Amino acid sequence: MLDICLEQENPLSWPLQIYRQIRIAIIGGHLRDGDSLPSAKELARHLAVSEDSVGAAYEWMSTEGLLECRINAPARIRTGVREVHRTRQPVVPLGFWADLPKPPLRLNAAPEYDFRAGVPDTRIFPMDTWLRLLAEQMTTMPPQLLIYEDPRGRADLRREIAVRLHRSRELQVRATDVLVTNGSQQAVHLAARVLLRPGDRVAVENPGYPPPRQMFTSLGAEPVGVRVDSEGLVVDEIPDDCRLVYVTPAHQFPLGMPMSLRRKLDLLAWARRRSAVIVEDDYDTELKFTERPLEPLHSLCPDGQVIYVGSFSKVLLPMLRLGFLVAPPELMPALAKAKYLTDVGTPSVEQAALARFLAEGGFADHLRGLHEEYGARRGLLIDILARDFGDVLTLVPSEAGLHVTARAEYDMWPLVQAARRAGIWLYSLGDFTDPPNFAHGLLFGYGAMRAEAIESGLRKLREIFHQKGRK
Amino acid sequence: MLDICLEQENPLSWPLQIYRQIRIAIIGGHLRDGDSLPSAKELARHLAVSEDSVGAAYEWMSTEGLLECRINAPARIRTGVREVHRTRQPVVPLGFWADLPKPPLRLNAAPEYDFRAGVPDTRIFPMDTWLRLLAEQMTTMPPQLLIYEDPRGRADLRREIAVRLHRSRELQVRATDVLVTNGSQQAVHLAARVLLRPGDRVAVENPGYPPPRQMFTSLGAEPVGVRVDSEGLVVDEIPDDCRLVYVTPAHQFPLGMPMSLRRKLDLLAWARRRSAVIVEDDYDTELKFTERPLEPLHSLCPDGQVIYVGSFSKVLLPMLRLGFLVAPPELMPALAKAKYLTDVGTPSVEQAALARFLAEGGFADHLRGLHEEYGARRGLLIDILARDFGDVLTLVPSEAGLHVTARAEYDMWPLVQAARRAGIWLYSLGDFTDPPNFAHGLLFGYGAMRAEAIESGLRKLREIFHQKGRK
Numbered sequence: 005m006l007d008i009c010l011e012q013e014n015p016l017s018w019p020l021q022i023y024r025q026i027r028i029a030i031i032g033g034h035l036r037d038g039d040s041l042p043s044a045k046e047l048a049r050h051l052a053v054s055e056d057s058v059g060a061a062y063e064w065m066s067t068e069g070l071l072e073c074r075i076n077a078p079a080r081i082r083t084g085v086r087e088v089h090r091t092r093q094p095v096v097p098l099g100f101w102a103d104l105p106k107p108p109l110r111l112n113a114a115p116e117y118d119f120r121a122g123v124p125d126t127r128i129f130p131m132d133t134w135l136r137l138l139a140e141q142m143t144t145m146p147p148q149l150l151i152y153e154d155p156r157g158r159a160d161l162r163r164e165i166a167v168r169l170h171r172s173r174e175l176q177v178r179a180t181d182v183l184v185t186n187g188s189q190q191a192v193h194l195a196a197r198v199l200l201r202p203g204d205r206v207a208v209e210n211p212g213y214p215p216p217r218q219m220f221t222s223l224g225a226e227p228v229g230v231r232v233d234s235e236g237l238v239v240d241e242i243p244d245d246c247r248l249v250y251v252t253p254a255h256q257f258p259l260g261m262p263m264s265l266r267r268k269l270d271l272l273a274w275a276r277r278r279s280a281v282i283v284e285d286d287y288d289t290e291l292k293f294t295e296r297p298l299e300p301l302h303s304l305c306p307d308g309q310v311i312y313v314g315s316f317s318k319v320l321l322p323m324l325r326l327g328f329l330v331a332p333p334e335l336m337p338a339l340a341k342a343k344y345l346t347d348v349g350t351p352s353v354e355q356a357a358l359a360r361f362l363a364e365g366g367f368a369d370h371l372r373g374l375h376e377e378y379g380a381r382r383g384l385l386i387d388i389l390a391r392d393f394g395d396v397l398t399l400v401p402s403e404a405g406l407h408v409t410a411r412a413e414y415d416m417w418p419l420v421q422a423a424r425r426a427g428i429w430l431y432s433l434g435d436f437t438d439p440p441n442f443a444h445g446l447l448f449g450y451g452a453m454r455a456e457a458i459e460s461g462l463r464k465l466r467e468i469f470h471q472k473g474r475k
Numbered sequence: 476m477l478d479i480c481l482e483q484e485n486p487l488s489w490p491l492q493i494y495r496q497i498r499i500a501i502i503g504g505h506l507r508d509g510d511s512l513p514s515a516k517e518l519a520r521h522l523a524v525s526e527d528s529v530g531a532a533y534e535w536m537s538t539e540g541l542l543e544c545r546i547n548a549p550a551r552i553r554t555g556v557r558e559v560h561r562t563r564q565p566v567v568p569l570g571f572w573a574d575l576p577k578p579p580l581r582l583n584a585a586p587e588y589d590f591r592a593g594v595p596d597t598r599i600f601p602m603d604t605w606l607r608l609l610a611e612q613m614t615t616m617p618p619q620l621l622i623y624e625d626p627r628g629r630a631d632l633r634r635e636i637a638v639r640l641h642r643s644r645e646l647q648v649r650a651t652d653v654l655v656t657n658g659s660q661q662a663v664h665l666a667a668r669v670l671l672r673p674g675d676r677v678a679v680e681n682p683g684y685p686p687p688r689q690m691f692t693s694l695g696a697e698p699v700g701v702r703v704d705s706e707g708l709v710v711d712e713i714p715d716d717c718r719l720v721y722v723t724p725a726h727q728f729p730l731g732m733p734m735s736l737r738r739k740l741d742l743l744a745w746a747r748r749r750s751a752v753i754v755e756d757d758y759d760t761e762l763k764f765t766e767r768p769l770e771p772l773h774s775l776c777p778d779g780q781v782i783y784v785g786s787f788s789k790v791l792l793p794m795l796r797l798g799f800l801v802a803p804p805e806l807m808p809a810l811a812k813a814k815y816l817t818d819v820g821t822p823s824v825e826q827a828a829l830a831r832f833l834a835e836g837g838f839a840d841h842l843r844g845l846h847e848e849y850g851a852r853r854g855l856l857i858d859i860l861a862r863d864f865g866d867v868l869t870l871v872p873s874e875a876g877l878h879v880t881a882r883a884e885y886d887m888w889p890l891v892q893a894a895r896r897a898g899i900w901l902y903s904l905g906d907f908t909d910p911p912n913f914a915h916g917l918l919f920g921y922g923a924m925r926a927e928a929i930e931s932g933l934r935k936l937r938e939i940f941h942q943k944g945r946k
Contacts, residue, residue, distance in 0.1 A: 020768060027736065031775065064767050069706060069737030085740040093750040095779055097669040097809035106808070107626045107815035114619040126618040135613060139606050147597040147923075148585040150794045155578045186657065190818040197693070198568040202673055219816040222668070235540060265498065266540030269556040279564040296535050297491060304502065308566055323621045323823040337577070338568035344578035345690040346817070347661040351825070352794040452618075 006042060007034075010051055018053045019060035026065060030081060040078035041071070104218050116427035117461030118452035121258065121407035122288070124318050125451055128377060130370055134320075137357035145356060153352040155344035156336070157184025157328070161355045164362035165314075165328055172290060174303040175312065181330050183339050184350050187322075188287055188315035191329035192216045192250065194346065195283050195311045198338040199248055200225045207242045207249040211437040213257040213285070216250050229438045232256060236263025239270045249275065249282045254289040254298040258436040258447055260402030260409045262298045272305045282310045287405075288318040290371060293379055294403040308332045316358065318406055318451070319374060326350070326358055378406065381450040381458055388462045389448065396469060397446065406451040409433060412444040420446070422472050428465055477513060478505075481522055489524045490531035497536060501552060511549035512542070575689050587898035588932030589923035592729065592878035593759065595789050596922055599848060601841055605791075608828035616827060624823040626815035627807070628655025628799070632826045635833035636785075636799055643761060645774040646783065652801050654810055655821050658793075659758055659786035662800035663687045663721065665817065666754050666782045669809040670719055671696045678713045678720040682908040684728040684756070687721050700909045703727060707734025710741045720746065720753045725760040725769040729907040729918055731873030731880045733769045743772060746780045753781045759789040759876040761842060764850055769874060779803040787829065789877055789922070790845060797821070797829055849877065852921040852929055859933045860919065867940060868917065877922040880904060883915040891917070893943050899936055 008025045010018060029035040042050070044058040051058070062079060065071035072082040149158075156162065162179040169175035185191040200206065202224030208217045210229030220227045228246065231238045237251050249271070253263035263271075275282050284301045292298060302312040315327040331339055343349065361367045389399060389410060397410035411433070420432045430448060434441030450458060479496045481489060500506040513521070515529040522529070533550060536542035543553040613621075620629075627633065633650040640646035656662040671677065673695030679688045681700030691698045699717065702709045708722050720742070724734035734742075746753050755772045763769060773783040786798040802810055814820065832838050860870060860881060868881035882904070891903045901919065905912030921929060 017766065020766065023768065027770075031740065060766075065736075067735070067767070069735040083737050083740060085737060085744055093747055093780065094805055095670075095750075095752050095803050097806055098672060101669055101809035101812060104812050104816075107811060108623075110623060110625050111619050114617065123622055126621040129621070131614060135606075135610050138609060142606060143602060146585065148582050150597040150600070150792050151594055152579075152581060152793055154581050186818040186822075189816070193817050198572055199566075201569060202695075215816060215819075218812075222813065222816050224673075264538070264540040265536075266554050266556060269502065269554060273556055276564055279566075281566050295488065295491065295531075296538070297494065299498075309564065321621050322623055323820075325818065325820070325822045332566050334565055335568055338572035340578060341572060341575050341689075342693065345575075345660070345686060345693050346664050347657040347796065348686075349794075349796070351657075351796045351822070354822070 006047065008047070008051060010053065018051075018057035019064070022047075022051070022053075022058060022061035023064050026061065027070075030070060030083065035081050037081055037083055039081045041081070043078065100221060100224075104222060105214075111429070114452070115424075115429035117429065117457060117464065119428065119430035119447070119449050119461065120452065121431055121447040121449040122318065122405075123449055123452040124321070124406060125377070125453075126321060128370075128374060129321050130366065133361070133366055134357065137360050138353060141356035141360065142353045145353065149352055149356075153349045153355070155349045156340045157182070157350060158352060158355045158359060160363070161359035162328075164359050168362060168367075169312075169314070169330065173286065173300050174297070175300060175330065176303070176306045177330050180336070181333065183329050183331065183336065183343060184355055185327045185329060185343070186325040186347070186350050187317060188285060188313050188327040189215055189219070190325075190346075191311075191313040191315075191327050192283055192285065193219055194339050194342045195281070195313075195329065195331070195335075196220060196223055196225065196248070197342045197346070198335060199281055204247045205243060205245050207237075207246040209237055209251060209256065211258050211433060211443055212250075213252065214436060216283075216285070217438075220250075232259060234261060235267045236261065237267065237271065239267060239274050242274060244278065246278070247280055249280060250285065251282060251301075252285045252287065253301055254286050254292075255402060255405035257285075257287070258407075258409055258431070258433060260400045260405065260407065262403055265299065268299065268301055268304060272301060272309065275309045280309075283313060284310055285313045287313070287315050289404045290319045291374060291378055291406060292404040293375075293382060296403060298403060302330060308334075311335070319371060320358075324354060324358075326354060378450065381453070381455055382408070384455050385448055385450045385458050385462070388459065392462065392466050393469070400445075407447050407449040409447050410445055412446065415441055415444050416446050417441060419468060419472050422468050423465055426464060426468060428461055428468075430465075477518065479518070479522060481524065489522075489528035490535070493518075493522070493524075493529060493532035494535050497532065498541075501541060501554065506552050508552055508554055510552045512552070514549065571692060571695075575693060576685075582900070585923075586895075586900035588900065588928060588935065590899065590901035590919050590921075590932065591923065592880075592902055592918040592920040593789065593876075594920055594923040595792070595877060596848070596924075597792060599841075599845060600792050601837065604832070604837055605828065608831050609824060612827035612831065613824045616824065620823055620827075624820045624826070626820045627811045628653070628821060629823060629826045629830060631834070632830035633799075635830050639833060639838075640783075640785070640801065644757065644771050645768070646771060646801065647774070647777045648801050651807070652804065654800050654802065654807065654814060655826060656798045656800060656814070657796040657818070657821050658788060659756060659784045659798040660686050660690070661796075661817075662782075662784040662786075662798050663754055663756065664690055665810050665813045666752070666784075666800065666802070666806075667691060667694055667696065667719070668813045668817070669806060670752055675718045676714060676716050678708075678717040680708055680722060680727065682729050682904060682914055683721075684723065685907060687754075687756070688909075691721075703730060705732060706738045707732065708738065708742065710738060710745050713745060715749065717749070718751055720751060721756065722753060722772075723756045723758065724772055725757050725763075726873060726876040728756075728758070729878075729880055729902070729904060731871045731876065731878065733874055736770065739770065739772055739775060743776045743780065751780075754784060755781055756784045758784070758786050761790045762845060762849055762877060763875040764846075764853060765874040767874060773801060779805075782806070790842060791829075795825060795829075797825065849921065852924070852926055853879070855926055856919055856921045856929055856933075859930065863933065863937050864940070871916075878918050878920040880918050881916055883917065886912055886915050887917050888912060890939060890943050893939050894936055897935060897939060899932055899939075901936075 433445030783801040904916030
């Protein structure tokens with residue numbers, strides 16, 4: 005007799021339990037093609053359930069193509085399934101994925117002193133306003149927009165971004181030049197997807213921001229690190245065959261200095277000669293602490309060659325994942341398709357809320373507050389670094405963003421490790437160079453800490469320097 | 476004298492206006508290398524501004540590497556920038572992007588009768604609960620989680636999804652097997668990114684869901700349409716060299732019938748023999764209208780070979796963009812890297828809200844309500860189709876989801892066009908076949924319309940059939 009055992013306490017119905025156990029017996033090889041099953045009546049009596057319960061299970065088996073039922077004959081297993089190799093074939097990802105580094109570890113708790121570059125102050129985020137805007141937009145949005153939006157993003161947000169870029173960054177763009185993304189990394193990814201073939205070479209800054217570089221590798225392209233000097237990327241050293249150049253001209257990551265206008269003009273001329281595309285990541289220039297114009301490459305070459313990438317991660321919250329790109333019209337249809345095929349679109353309610361925030365002027369007010377607060381922290385940080393760390397560190401001049409970088413005479417990694425053990429979280433310049441540690445220095449973010457924390461954190465760091473540093 | 480014209484009503488400061496006009500003159504070729512500028516004193520007198528204003532502009536020009544200033548000599552333009560080719564090089568995307576179809580048009584207004592497949596009822600969405608959960612999570616979330624989350628998604632959400640999958644779909648999975656995505660398309664995209672090389676062949680259903688197929692093409696892979704019969708994908712016709720198979724076994728899109736268990740076992744055996752990966756898109760099976768188990772392929776082969784993809788688009792809202800995948804452990808590190816390099820991570824507050832909604836039981840309650848409502852609409856729709864359209868349409872049996880499909884004897888496209896003009900929005904089966912229209916039929920979604928609308932919509936459609944249809 006078929007070995008079936010029904011459980012009273014099992015939430016599955018009798019038919020489902022019977023069906024499930026026959027299925028397991030077939031998959032496990034205990035029931036094979038040609039084996040006959042007892043009649044529904046017999047099995048029902050044996051299991052002390054109704055004949056209907058067994059009948060339902062048999063019917064499902066038959067519907068599933070696993071049971072042959074004939075009148076006046078026992079039902080027979082008839083799968084026709086060819087032999088399954090029982091040994092499991094491990095599924096392996098493409099080889100290069102193993103070589104790419106793991107994503108950075110998320111911290112389970114905020115460090116006592118958080119000098120990480122690019123981390124904004126979540127306490128300054130206008131939480132109440134944002135929640136009000138979300139609720140307003142969600143409850144008033146026409147139903148069809150809660151289904152699927154334009155993959156390029158909402159028209160109102162794209163318009164507000166275009167207006168904002170004109171005001172703050174001298175960009176001459178229309179709403180149709182803007183595509184909303186889930187943060188700036190996605191913007192760079194989309195640009196790469198529509199432009200790069202496996203084997204294509206891509207110039208990246210060295211030192212530079214690792215995720216785009218790794219992403220290029222993950223697409224089979226070949227990133228080439230190009231040296232950076234005090235004026236920014238050394239254009240003369242870009243290999244001729246690069247199809248794309250990824251740069252951070254306004255606030256070079258990680259060093260912090262802006263690219264000089266001369267170098268920008270040189271880079272644009274290079275790109276025109278080579279028919280290459282420049283991806284300009286303007287990730288934190290909404291926070292500019294100088295009157296000196298840090299013209300985006302895009303503003304110098306509005307009619308092509310430059311894809312401009314921006315983000316709300318630094319001025320709002322990283323985890324909103326709201327960013328955008330500005331691209332020449334001939335790339336936009338391909339970028340819209342790439343966005344659609346990658347993730348259909350960016351969540352619409354959040355887009356609508358951001359559009360309102362920009363339109364109502366709340367964003368501009370918020371930004372004024374950020375400027376004042378971050379400007380004060382930045383000034384304090386720079387003063388203390390000059391006063392107390394001048395023997396070891398030399399500040400790289402910068403004019404924008406959420407961090408400053410200082411060069412050092414020797415490897416900072418042992419100090420960084422000691423600092424982390426003491427609750428001070430900061431990056432070494434060597435974290436962003438290829439090969440690692442070819443340049444010595446430290447990054448000091450001032451986004452996540454109030455003035456008092458900057459003071460006491462640097463005091464504590466100074467002590468660690470005394471204990472650990474080469475004297 | 477240098478041609479500079481200051482504007483009183485321009486919001487830019489005098490130094491910025493002066494700087495900007497010199498810059499424009501250089502870029503425009505009106506000032507060339509070696510040209511000298513008037514002294515700051517002279518220019519200041521000429522423009523009737525202070526000498527400091529001109530001095531600041533000159534200093535910026537010098538900082539930007541465009542001006543050579545020497546004592547007792549006029550400042551000279553000195554850019555060193557090589558000639559820029561003025562003719563613009565158009566930037567072109569890779570060729571195949573032009574061949575891919577445009578994303579489907581977003582409707583500007585909801586159609587009067589919306590029979591589109593896969594469109595849920597936004598009015599059933601528990602808006603108040605969702606907004607409460609968002610507000611709770613956002614205001615109580617530890618600051619570091621508003622910065623960057625684990626790219627695989629929040630641990631609490633992954634745990635809740637694993638529990639839910641066990642309960643509703645018999646999946647034996649742990650939280651670490653789950654990766655949260657921005658909807659199911661992104662899940663399929665990530666799978667493709669870690670597994671497919673350009674030129675790899677991918678089996679897709681024909682008829683089938685177009686976006687994954689197009690996405691495979693956009694990665695340089697080669698999708699191969701495989702025939703679907705009443706038991707689902709015809710496994711015998713999958714080309715031997717396919718590295719990946721994309722299927723919708725529980726509710727084949729667009730036809731609607733489930734894949735038979737026999738066929739599932741056959742497909743799994745095929746994948747084991749060929750070391751291929753199956754991507755199982757279980758996009759709407761939370762809405763199952765039968766006791767018959769529609770076992771996911773993953774539940775039959777829990778130890779590898781299957782990547783299971785799910786989505787909350789149909790049971791919550793598409794525009795939340797919340798989905799997930801379940802993958803074998805050996806693929807998870809590569810998938811996490813791919814997610815990180817693609818868009819860093821899915822917004823965390825929405826993840827936290829969904830985790831609470833699942834944990835609090837609100838989701839299960841909501842789902843019960845959906846079952847009742849959609850079940851009633853589905854029953855009504857099927858009854859009317861059988862009663863009033865039996866002469867033209869033959870229903871494909873299905874057991875789940877948000878739409879039913881009916882086969883027809885002749886091409887439905889002219890009828891679909893006439894219906895759309897009359898405010899009835901529905902898809903033709905030919906929209907999802909390759910070549911287009913090789914199969915005749917219609918899809919009837921019942922997600923977006925209440926019972927009365929279904930009745931009057933079908934009545935109106937019947938009239939159009941009378942006018943337009945072959946009699």
